[in-house]
Every structure is written in structure tokens, then in C-alpha cells.
Amino acid sequence: MASGCILDTCWVCDDLVWEDDWILYNEQFIHPACAENKTQLMKDKASRLHYEDEMTEDLQMLKRMLGSCQKEIERLENLIKRRA
Numbered sequence: 112m113a114s115g116c117i118l119d120t121c122w123v124c125d126d127l128v129w130e131d132d133w134i135l136y137n138e139q140f141i142h143p144a145c146a147e148n149k150t151q152l153m154k155d156k157a158s159r160l161h162y163e164d165e166m167t168e169d170l171q172m173l174k175r176m177l178g179s180c181q182k183e184i185e186r187l188e189n190l191i192k193r194r195a
């Protein structure tokens with residue numbers, strides 16, 4: 112049973128990394144058991160990076176949409192002001 116302080120969350124399995132069960136892998140705390148299968152480790156990391164790329168693209172698209180909405184709001188507010 113793991114014990115001691117919690118060092119981090121293992122990015123491979125998402126479980127907590129305890130001070131008596133860790134190794135450093137690319138400057139991050141992970142479980143030794145999670146590091147044994149490096150092929151799976153790299154696939155997982157690539158998958159996560161791909162997911163992060165998708166989230167970044169979604170975020171940029173939402174920001175562009177928000178910018179368009181703000182411009183439309185300003186345009187409509189100016190039209191209303193001119194009528195007043």
C-alpha cells in the first residue's frame with residue numbers, strides 16, 4: 112500500500128503518485144509500473160497531446176466566434192443609439 116506524501120498525479124494512469132512509489136520520467140513523477148511499458152507510455156502521451164491540440168483549436172475557434180459576436184453587438188448598439 113502506498114504511503115507518505117502525495118507528489119503528483121501520474122499522467123499515465125491518473126492515479127496519485129506517493130513518495131514511496133515513484134520515478135521521474137521526463138521530469139514528471141509517475142509510477143514505476145507505468146513506466147515499464149514505454150511504448151504504451153509514448154502512445155498515451157501522443158494521444159494526450161493530440162487531444163490538447165484539438166482543445167486548443169476549439170478554444171481558438173470559440174474566441175473567433177466570440178469576437179464576431181462582440182462586433183455584432185457593438186454594431187446593433189450603434190444602430191439603436193442613432194435611432195434614439
Ligand SMILES: [Zn+2]
Nearest residue numbers: 121124142145
Ligand atoms: Zn501511473
